[in-house]
Structures are given as structure tokens and as C-alpha cells.
Amino acid sequence: xxxxxxxxxxxxxxxxxxxxxxxxxxxxxxxxxxxxxxxxxxxxxxxxxxxxxxxxxxxxxxxxxxxxxxxxxxxxxxxxxxxxxxxxxxxxxxxxxxxxxxxxxxxxxxxxxxxxxxxxxxxxxxxxxxxxxxxxxxxxxxxxxxxxxxxxxxxxxxxxxxxxxxxxxxxxxxxxxxxxxxxxxxxxxxxxxxxxxxxxxxxxxxxxxxxxxxxxxxxxxxxxxxxxxxxxxxxxxxxxxxxxxxxxxxxxxxxxxxxxxxxxxxxxxxxxxxxxxxxxxxxxxxxxxxxxxxxxxxxxxxxxxxxxxxxxxxxxxxxxxxxxxxxxxxxxxxxxxxxxxxxxxxxxxxxxxxxxxxxxxxxxxxxxxxxxxxxxxxxxxxxxxxxxxxxxxxxxxxxxxxxxxxxxxxxxxxxxxxxxxxxxxxxxxxxxxxxxxxxxxxxxxxxxxxxxxxxxxxxxxxxxxxxxxxxxxxxxxxxxxxxxxxxxxxxxxxxxxxxxxxxxxxxxxxxxxxxxxxxxxxxxxxxxxxxxxxxxxxxxxxxxxxxxxxxxxxxxxxxxxxxxxxxxxxxxxxxxxxxxxxxxxxxxxxxxxxxxxxxxxxxxxxxxxxxxxxxxxxxxxxxxxxxxxxxxxxxxxxxxxxxxxxxxxxxxxxxxxxxxxxxxxxxxxxxxxxxxxxxxxxxxxxxxxxxxxxxxxxxxxxxxxxxxxxxxxxxxxxxxxxxxxxxxxxxxxxxxxxxxxxxxxxxxxxxxxxxxxxxxxxxxxxxxxxxxxxxxxxxxxxxxxxxxxxxxxxxxxxxxxxxxxxxxxxxxxxxxxxxxxxxxxxxxxxxxxxxxxxxxxxxxxxxxxxxxxxxxxxxxxxxxxxxxxxxxxxxxxxxxxxxxxxx
Numbered sequence: 008x009x010x011x012x013x014x015x016x017x018x019x020x021x022x023x024x025x026x027x028x029x030x031x032x033x034x035x036x037x038x039x040x041x042x043x044x045x046x047x048x049x050x051x052x053x054x055x056x057x058x059x060x061x062x063x064x065x066x067x068x069x070x071x072x073x074x075x076x077x078x079x080x081x082x083x084x085x086x087x088x089x090x091x092x093x094x095x096x097x098x099x100x101x102x103x104x105x106x107x108x109x110x111x112x113x114x115x116x117x118x119x120x121x122x123x124x125x126x127x128x129x130x131x132x133x134x135x136x137x138x139x140x141x142x143x144x145x146x147x148x149x150x151x152x153x154x155x156x157x158x159x160x161x162x163x164x165x166x167x168x169x170x171x172x173x174x175x176x177x178x179x180x181x182x183x184x185x186x187x188x189x190x191x192x193x194x195x196x197x198x199x200x201x202x203x204x205x206x207x208x209x210x211x212x213x214x215x216x217x218x219x220x221x222x223x224x225x226x227x228x229x230x231x232x233x234x235x236x237x238x239x240x241x242x243x244x245x246x247x248x249x250x251x252x253x254x255x256x257x258x259x260x261x262x263x264x265x266x267x268x269x270x271x272x273x274x275x276x277x278x279x280x281x282x283x284x285x286x287x288x289x290x291x292x293x294x295x296x297x298x299x300x301x302x303x304x305x306x307x308x309x310x311x312x313x314x315x316x317x318x319x320x321x322x323x324x325x326x327x328x329x330x331x332x333x334x335x336x337x338x339x340x341x342x343x344x345x346x347x348x349x350x351x352x353x354x355x356x357x358x359x360x361x362x363x364x365x366x367x368x369x370x371x372x373x374x375x376x377x378x379x380x381x382x383x384x385x386x387x388x389x390x391x392x393x394x395x396x397x398x399x400x401x402x403x404x405x406x407x408x409x410x411x412x413x414x415x416x417x418x419x420x421x422x423x424x425x426x427x428x429x430x431x432x433x434x435x436x437x438x439x440x441x442x443x444x445x446x447x448x449x450x451x452x453x454x455x456x457x458x459x460x461x462x463x464x465x466x467x468x469x470x471x472x473x474x475x476x477x478x479x480x481x482x483x484x485x486x487x488x489x490x491x492x493x494x495x496x497x498x499x500x501x502x503x504x505x506x507x508x509x510x511x512x513x514x515x516x517x518x519x520x521x522x523x524x525x526x527x528x529x530x531x532x533x534x535x536x537x538x539x540x541x542x543x544x545x546x547x548x549x550x551x552x553x554x555x556x557x558x559x560x561x562x563x564x565x566x567x568x569x570x571x572x573x574x575x576x577x578x579x580x581x582x583x584x585x586x587x588x589x590x591x592x593x594x595x596x597x598x599x600x601x602x603x604x605x606x607x608x609x610x611x612x613x614x615x616x617x618x619x620x621x622x623x624x625x626x627x628x629x630x631x632x633x634x635x636x637x638x639x640x641x642x643x644x645x646x647x648x649x650x651x652x653x654x655x656x657x658x659x660x661x662x663x664x665x666x667x668x669x670x671x672x673x674x675x676x677x678x679x680x681x682x683x684x685x686x687x688x689x690x691x692x693x694x695x696x697x698x699x700x701x702x703x704x705x706x707x708x709x710x711x712x713x714x715x716x717x718x719x720x721x722x723x724x725x726x727x728x729x730x731x732x733x734x735x736x737x738x739x740x741x742x743x744x745x746x747x748x749x750x751x752x753x754x755x756x757x758x759x760x761x762x763x764x765x766x767x768x769x770x771x772x773x774x775x776x777x778x779x780x781x782x783x784x785x786x787x788x789x790x791x792x793x794x795x796x797x798x799x800x801x802x803x804x805x806x807x808x809x810x811x812x813x814x815x816x817x818x819x820x821x822x823x824x825x826x827x828x829x830x831x832x833x834x835x836x837x838x839x840x841x842x843x844x845x846x847x848x849x850x851x852x853x854x855x856x857x858x859x860x861x862x863x864x865x866x867x868x869x870x871x872x873x874x875x876x877x878x879x880x881x882x883x884x885x886x887x888x889x890x891x892x893x894x
Contacts, residue, residue: 017228022076026236029080036081051256051279052235126191126298126377127420129461130407134375134429135195137403137466138294139203141373141433142180145401152294153200154180155216161371167436170370173291180220182294183363185259185356187223190234192297193254194241196221201245210246218242218250222286224259231256257283260317260355262326292363294373299356301379301425319355319362329358333390340389340478341877345621345648348387353378357391364434365398371436374399380406380428382481384710386621387647389478396443396476399432403469404481406449407457410623418454420461431466445473447483482709488862489705493869494712495618495630495651495689500875501663501882502620505639505650506581506591506606509546509599512539512823513592514583516811517832521578521592524823529569536567541821546599556595556606566596582615582633582641585798586840587807588740593636604882605636608652612659614686614735614743616651617642618693618713624706625799628847629713630693634739643801653686655883667873675867676721684728687744689715691731694738695847697855701862716858717872719865727857730850737843755842757793760785763831766813770805779841781808782831789841792848807840 029036139151147164148154159175162168169175184192200217201209225231234254242250256279302315322328333354337346357376364372382388383404395402409419409426421427432443448469450457471483484490496502508514515521528539540549547553549566557576564573581591595601605615615637618630622645631642640646655661662669662682672680692698693713699706706713718724735744741752760778767782777788796803809816811833815824 029085127458129458130377131191131195133461133464135199137431138373138375139199140466145433145435150205151203153204170368172368178220181292182221183292184223184297186297186299187225187234188230190237193223194237197241213245213247214250223254224257226258255283260319262318262323291368295360295364296375298377300352302352316355319358329362332394336393337390345387361398371434373433375431377429380426383428384480384482393477399443400435402432402443402445403466404447405429408451420454420457445481447471447473480709484708489714491868492714492716494714496712499651499663500665500879502648503602503605503650504648505637505641506602507600507639509543510541510820512821513597514589516589517828518578518590520826520828521590523826525574529571533567539821539823540566553595556601557593563596580635582635582637585631585642586803608656610657610659614653617649620649620712621647621710623710626699627696627798628694629698632735632738634742643799665873665875665879671872676724678721687728687731690735691727694734695851695854697851697858716862717867718861719867723861737846755845757786757789757841759834760787766831768813770808793844796844
């Protein structure tokens with residue numbers, strides 16, 4: 008955290024702390040002219056204000072305006088403002104109103120992030136209500152979350168033993184929100200407890216039981232202060248203003264005995280940290296609830312220190328890393344290569360919650376989270392699914408969708424593009440002789456309708472049973488012949504991640520820009536090049552010594568040590584996106600994860616297929632091809648382990664085909680099947696929108712590699728091969744699978760009508776005239792189907808043009824990105840792209856007819872074909888000869 012961000016957090020904390028004090032203690036608020044006497048029930052915030060006061064006095068900060076703020080709050084009719092707020096999209100939450108209005112004045116840019124501070128109220132209400140329901144129905148607690156029954160009483164009612172190490176006289180219900188943010192779940196917990204309470208003295212029960220059973224952790228100072236304000240408002244309404252709450256400032260995942268200090272005299276953070284450490288050590292939480300953060304483990308450039316994850320990722324003395332329970336089943340299943348995506352905050356919090364609610368003292372517990380959906384069916388998260396099935400007796404999955412980046416665009420209840428899911432699991436503590444019962448519900452609709460559904464939803468409506476065990480997905484599958492077909496990785500088993508450059512400046516649509524960029528970099532003074540190069544904590548640095556990427560030889564000179572006349576390994580064609588080839592400075596020093604195996608098997612006959620194997624496929628082709636090494640995100644602008652080479656060597660002598668598969672197909676079909684025939688067959692079925700049009704429902708059901716229907720009819724097989732060869736010729740820019748006598752792709756119908764005379768700033772399309780406008784230039788005729796052509800949500804032409812505007816679309820990683828072409832040179836390339844897409848659109852009806860005839864006839868099930876061996880899926884042992892790298 009830098010000085011500015013620390014100051015921002017302090018400012019927000021001061022404002023909301025004083026607002027909290029004004030609401031909860033209006034009579035005494037500001038009675039003294041010294042603002043450090045602002046009365047607060049929270050010890051940390053009180054200490055914080057005292058320290059700020061001391062600093063103001065010591066440095067004579069008379070212009071701080073804090074005294075004026077106290078005076079303004081004394082004169083403001085805050086109660087009337089609260090009464091006027093009412094019900095809004097944020098659930099009538101007064102704090103969020105204040106927070107957004109404050110940011111509008113204080114920091115307009117930060118206001119854009121305000122949505123991260125709250126979970127939509129209908130989702131919060133449903134989750135808390137659902138927990139209340141399971142406590143009643145599964146644990147026989149008549150007052151649900153408000154019930155004061157002891158462990159001993161609950162154990163006797165439900166037929167389980169009190170876990171060893173737990174005091175039988177302690178109350179059974181003990182909740183924790185481990186990432187409470189602004190305390191939305193805490194406030195709803197209090198409201199639901201009041202509704203569930205059936206006694207005659209709610210204020211006393213609130214003070215003596217409910218508040219004592221409610222705990223929360225928060226890492227960030229500003230939302231922590233806001234959480235105290237929100238809870239204070241709720242308690243104030245219930246006549247419990249003076250009660251201290253257990254909302255603590257701490258890193259939930261940190262189980263070390265000591266925490267960092269704020270650097271102020273009386274050390275309030277250390278005192279708060281000790282309270283949190285004591286709670287982590289002594290409390291057995293039976294309910295873990297909330298909305299944990301979502302953040303892939305990628306640190307910002309200026310961050311230092313060890314990676315995140317605390318006790319989950321790293322363990323502590325006496326506690327091995329908890330994440331091993333997620334990793335182990337994946338490795339045992341031979342899926343260890345997919346584990347990189349589990350290093351995510353929300354996975355850490357799921358693992359921590361299971362530990363707290365079911366393992367710390369093995370026994371009953373409840374976990375209810377709203378998180379990203381990827382654990383429901385993502386390949387990488389099979390280990391978490393295995394653990395959830397093992398720990399829980401029942402698990403409810405409420406899939407709220409919200410995909411905003413690709414396959415099937417769907418409204419999200421948050422202002423984000425990552426789909427979200429509510430997961431609620433329970434362990435009853437009883438001896439179970441059956442597997443975890445998983446139930447699933449998909450809520451599909453517009454955002455407002457989803458939220459309205461959550462207001463009324465009951466767990467009894469979550470009825471779709473999910474079969475499976477271990478690593479299997481949490482989504483129900485419709486019985487279909489589709490699942491009997493081999494998936495593409497059963498046919499072509501060696502699959503890799505594409506090239507991850509990690510910085511944008513080594514990629515451009517023309518060679519000249521890249522030559523200027525590398526000249527600019529090496530002309531910079533040694534020791535200063537990291538500013539242009541962009542060092543990455545988890546990637547390449549300008550001081551790194553690395554092996555060559557395009558040749559075999561000694562280690563390369565670090566970028567910082569290059570002479571001004573030295574350059575990089577080479578500039579080569581690059582498969583940047585589907586139907587978008589660009590140029591790349593191909594050098595191991597520049598690419599964070601270049602995928603050397605893909606580079607070392609390049610050859611004049613090599614073809615790389617790209618697809619989605621861990622994300623749902625959407626509309627358009629389910630496969631695309633490139634003759635060049637593809638980018639990590641080649642297929643649809645996002646990717647993982649999705650690249651499949653045809654050959655395992657440069658000379659194209661070792662096909663990437665499952666051992667024994669080609670002889671088996673040749674025997675069944677009665678004709679010889681070569682590696683290129685199999686590739687062409689697969690591509691003929693999957694390289695147009697015909698496949699997703701026919702099997703869209705199957706593709707939307709679950710993630711995973713696309714499955715290929717293989718006909719037993721040799722004539723149909725040959726017809727698909729012919730179509731696939733044609734598409735591969737077009738999709739590889741005419742560089743592979745050319746028909747005899749053809750050297751170039753034929754032109755399409757679109758022509759340049761008016762030239763592009765300078766670098767364009769914009770583009771547009773008129774469907775009425777079928778005209779594409781690029782700056783001052785126009786191209787026609789361009790069919791609407793060509794303009795709208797997509798690959799799983801990736802709009803091909805819009806993306807292609809966006810990367811070629813005067814200001815390139817997307818993020819910038821370095822000042823070198825500003826070195827752009829000074830004039831337009833892309834007309835021929837644009838006409839070529841238009842002709843390739845046009846041809847794909849034209850042959851789609853033919854592909855649809857062929858697919859219909861193949862699936863209507865006899866097919867070869869996956870069970871009749873050889874399965875890949877471990878050796879089939881591993882990279883080549885020996886890398887091939889590297890090609891000449893000349894442009």
C-alpha cells in the first residue's frame with residue numbers, strides 16, 4: 008500500500024466512523040471541540056481517532072477540516088435523511104448511498120469501484136434465509152439462527168456426539184463472515200434473527216446471544232469502518248447501541264500469531280490483530296457465510312512479499328497447507344496440469360470455510376457462499392468438488408449465471424462479467440452411509456428478474472439432482488448420445504496452453520512498428536530499460552538470463568545488458584486471435600510463458616487447433632486453426648490449455664494422435680485414415696457455426712472439450728474430410744492443405760470502394776447497404792452474417808478492426824505501445840479476412856447438412872476406440888529442429 012492509498016483509506020474511515028458515532032450517539036456527539044473525543048463503541052476505531060488527533064495536534068494540521076466535519080454532522084438532520092432513503096436497487100442500504108455520494112465528491116474514479124463493496128440485497132436475504140432454514144430443518148433449531156441451544160442439546164436432538172475439544176455447554180450457532188466488506192450479511196443476519204426469535208425479550212436475547220454468536224473479519228480499513236457503521240445503525244434501532252461487536256480488522260487466512268502494525272504509537276492494529284488471533288484460535292464456527300473476494304493470484308508490478316493464501320496456501324507450523332486436500336485428488340487423477348487456476352482468493356476462502364465448519368473439530372457445520380461459478384464445472388476445480396462432496400452431506404447449487412465475456416452473454420446480478428453461483432453445503436454430524444446429495448438450480452433471466460426470484464426462492468425449489476462423484480461437475484446432464492462420443496482430446500491428446508506474452512508491446516499488426524519498438528528499448532540507458540520493458544513479478548524481468556526460444560544455444564543476454572545495436576531473436580507471424588494474424592517479437596526474454604514446446608514443433612506442415620476445454624463453448628465455430636504459434640487467448644479472447652498441434656515434431660513425422668487410433672479407424676472404415684485425414688474430418692464438423700447451432704444445448708450444459716461424432720460410413724467420412732481440408736486451407740491463410748494447382752485463396756465478393764487514406768479512428772457497418780466503413784474508406788458488399796460472425800462471443804471483425812485503429816483497443820503495458828503505424832497498410836489483409844469469413848458462412852449450410860446425416864447414421868462410440876496413454880498426453884521428449892526465423 009502506498010502513501011496515497013493509505014491516506015484515502017484513513018479519510019474514508021474518519022468520515023464513516025464519525026457518521027456512525029453521529030447516528031448511534033447523537034446527544035453526546037461532538038460535545039467537545041476536540042474531534043478525538045468522538046464516542047465510538049469499537050475499540051480500534053476509538054484508538055484510531057485518538058491517534059489521528061494526536062498527529063493533527065503534533066503537526067498543527069489546522070486545515071484538516073475534521074472539526075468542521077464534526078460540526079456539520081451535529082447540525083445535519085441525519086435521522087431525516089435515513090428515513091427518506093427507502094428501498095432502492097441496493098436494498099435501501101443507507102451506507103451505500105452515503106458511500107457513493109461521498110466518493111462522487113471525494114474521488115470520482117473510485118466511485119466506479121463502489122459496487123465491489125456490496126452484495127445485492129436479494130442475494131444476501133436468500134442466503135441468510137436459507138441458512139436459517141437448514142438450521143431449523145436439518146438441526147432441529149426452532150429459532151434458526153437466533154436459537155441459543157447448546158452443543159449438547161443439539162447433539163442429543165440430532166443423534167451425534169459433541170466433537171472432541173468443544174465445550175458442550177457453548178451455544179451451537181456461531182457464525183463468521185470471513186470477508187465481510189461493508190457488513191451487509193451481518194445486518195441481514197440480525198434482521199433474520201429478529202424474525203426467527205419467538206421469545207418475549209428481543210433486546211435481551213440480542214445482547215446476550217445473537218451478537219455474541221456473530222463474528223466477522225475484514226482486511227480493508229474503509230469497508231471495515233463502514234461495516235461497523237451499518238451494524239451500529241441496526242443495533243441502534245433495536246436498542247442495543249452500547250454493545251460491542253466482533254467485527255475485526257484482520258487477514259482471515261493469516262494464522263500467524265503476529266500481524267503488521269500501522270506505525271502509530273498505541274498500536275491499535277496490533278491490539279485488533281490479537282483479538283482476531285484469539286478468536287481464530289478459540290472459536291469453532293458452525294456457520295461460515297458471505298461473499299469472499301475473487302482474485303486470480305497475479306500481483307501488481309509494485310507489490311512485494313510472499314504470495315497470498317495464508318494457512319490455506321502455505322500452512323503454518325503444526326498445520327500443513329490446507330490446499331493440499333484440493334490438489335491431491337487432481338494429481339491422483341492425472342490432472343495436475345490444470346491446477347494453476349485454483350490459486351484464487353475465492354478458492355482459498357472455500358477451503359478455509361470447510362476447515363472451520365467441518366474439520367477444525369470434525370463435526371457438523373454449514374457453509375453458504377456466493378462466489379464465482381468456475382468451481383461448479385471447471386476442469387481445474389475438480390479437487391474442490393471432490394472435497395465438497397467428501398465434507399458435506401447435502402449441497403445446494405444456485406447458478407445465477409452472469410457470463411459477460413463470451414459464449415452465452417447473460418445478465419449478472421453484480422456489475423461484473425464473471426458468472427456467479429450461490430453454494431450452500433451442510434454436514435449434519437451424523438454417520439452417513441451415502442454420498443453427498445447435490446441439488447442444482449439455474450436461474451436464467453434479466454438482472455431484475457433474477458433478483459426478484461431470489462427474494463421468493465426456497466431451497467425446496469432447488470430440485471435437480473446431480474449425479475456423479477469425486478471430481479465430477481455439479482451440473483445435471485441430460486441423457487444424450489452426445490456424451491458417448493470421444494472428445495477431441497481423446498483423438499488428439501497432447502494439448503497445451505498457447506503463448507502468453509504478458510505484455511502487449513511485442514505484438515503489432517505490422518513489422519515496422521515492432522522494429523521501432525525494439526530500437527526504442529535498446530536505445531534506452533542500461534539500468535532504465537525495465538520501465539519500457541515492464542518487469543513482472545511472476546513473469547519475465549529485464550535482468551533475466553534465459554534460453555533461446557527460436558534456436559538452440561547459449562543463454563541470451565539480459566535485456567538490460569544488450570548493446571544498442573543488438574536486437575531480439577526474431578519477428579514472426581503470430582496467431583493472435585481466431586482469423587487475426589499479427590506479428591510478434593518472438594523472444595524468450597519477452598514472453599512470460601511462451602510455451603516452448605509449441606515453438607519447437609513449428610513446421611511447414613504444422614497446424615494448431617484452438618478451442619475451449621475448460622470454459623463453455625458458445626456460438627460460432629467450436630474449433631479454429633492457425634499455421635502460426637497461437638496466443639494463449641487465440642480462440643475467443645480468453646483461453647487456458649486450449650491449443651492442439653497436429654504434429655509432435657517439426658518434420659511432421661510424429662502425429663499428435665492417440666496410439667492405435669488411426670489403425671482402428673482404418674479397420675472400421677475399410678480405408679486408410681492418415682493423421683491429416685482425421686484432423687480434416689474433425690475440422691469439417693467443428694469449424695463452422697453448424698456444430699454449435701445443432702448442439703448448443705449440450706455445449707451450454709457443461710464445460711469440457713467438444714465431443715466429435717465419428718461416422719462408420721466411409722463415404723460420409725470422406726465427405727467430411729474434403730470439407731475439412733477446404734476449411735483448413737482457408738483458415739490457415741492459404742498456407743496449409745492447398746488443393747492441387749492452387750497457390751492463393753480466391754478473392755471474396757467484398758471490394759474496396761473508397762480507400763483508407765490515413766490511420767482510422769473509427770469503423771462502422773451499415774446492414775442496409777452492406778457497407779463497412781473504416782475511417783475514410785469503405786468496403787462492400789459485406790453480408791450481415793460476415794459482420795456478425797463470432798467465435799464463442801468473440802466478435803471477429805470488430806476485434807480485428809479494433810486492434811488496427813490509430814489507438815489500438817485494449818490495455819497498454821508500456822509506453823512502447825504508443826509506437827503505432829503512421830499510415831494504413833491493412834487493406835489487402837482486411838479483404839482477405841472478409842473473404843475467409845464469407846467462405847465460412849457460405850459453406851455452413853453444407854456443414855449442417857453433413858452433420859445431420861452423420862449423426863443420423865451409425866457412429867463409433869468412444870468405448871470402441873483406443874484411449875490416450877499418459878505418454879500420449881505428455882510433451883515430446885525430444886524437441887525438433889527449429890525453423891529459420893527470418894521474417
